Amino acid sequence: MLGRMAYPVLALLTGTITPFRGEEGSAIAKLPQMGRLTIGPEGIVGDQQADRRYHGGPDKALHHYAHDHYAAWREELGEHPLLEAFGAFGENIATQGLTEDQVLLGDRFRLGTALIEVSHGRQPCWKLGHRFCHPSLAARIVQNGRCGWYYRVLETGEAQAGDELTLVERGLEAWPVSRLFHVLIGGGHKADRGVLPELAALPVLAAAWRQRAEDLQA
Numbered sequence: 001m002l003g004r005m006a007y008p009v010l011a012l013l014t015g016t017i018t019p020f021r022g023e024e025g026s027a028i029a030k031l032p033q034m035g036r037l038t039i040g041p042e043g044i045v046g047d048q049q050a051d052r053r054y055h056g057g058p059d060k061a062l063h064h065y066a067h068d069h070y071a072a073w074r075e076e077l078g079e080h081p082l083l084e085a086f087g088a089f090g091e092n093i094a095t096q097g098l099t100e101d102q103v104l105l106g107d108r109f110r111l112g113t114a115l116i117e118v119s120h121g122r123q124p125c126w127k128l129g130h131r132f133c134h135p136s137l138a139a140r141i142v143q144n145g146r147c148g149w150y151y152r153v154l155e156t157g158e159a160q161a162g163d164e165l166t167l168v169e170r171g172l173e174a175w176p177v178s179r180l181f182h183v184l185i186g187g188g189h190k191a192d193r194g195v196l197p198e199l200a201a202l203p204v205l206a207a208a209w210r211q212r213a214e215d216l217q218a
Contacts, residue, residue, distance in 0.1 A: 012033055012094075072146065099178075114156055115168070120177075183199070
């Protein structure tokens, strides 16, 4: 029987496209929103993404980053102003007590009245390093695995800060986000190549990461 796993939502965040580097825009600077928010097929209504080739879409509808990691980042980076508030990593959902080691690929959660499913981990890009003024930040995330993860939306609904994120169906026990990220992004496939065909064929895994698993077999 599934035990109750519920985590208070500390913040729900959205961003709008603003100048980021030169003429390039980004919506990574997400801010907490008050009141009930509508969660549609591609995430919180009103949340924007500047580069739709790599951000947004059904497999990346919602980005969750564990607020638990902020303390470790303060130790590594110092008292950075971005770490004084939610949204430092461009996340839509902030919670405490839930990390990549606990979250499984395919886990289903009730967020307010919406039903969401873990689709893959978050692959860091240069924008995080630029935002923090630490060019090596993406490489550090690859090494330490504090990556965050994405959800797809199975049932649309509404949610607000203070609601609970409640686990309603467990995903694949063999594939916590931490292992998934290590294999496909952190180079772990070199010692675990036998799992790549399995990952490439997993329908619950986001299409982009299934393709990555396919490519890594070459």
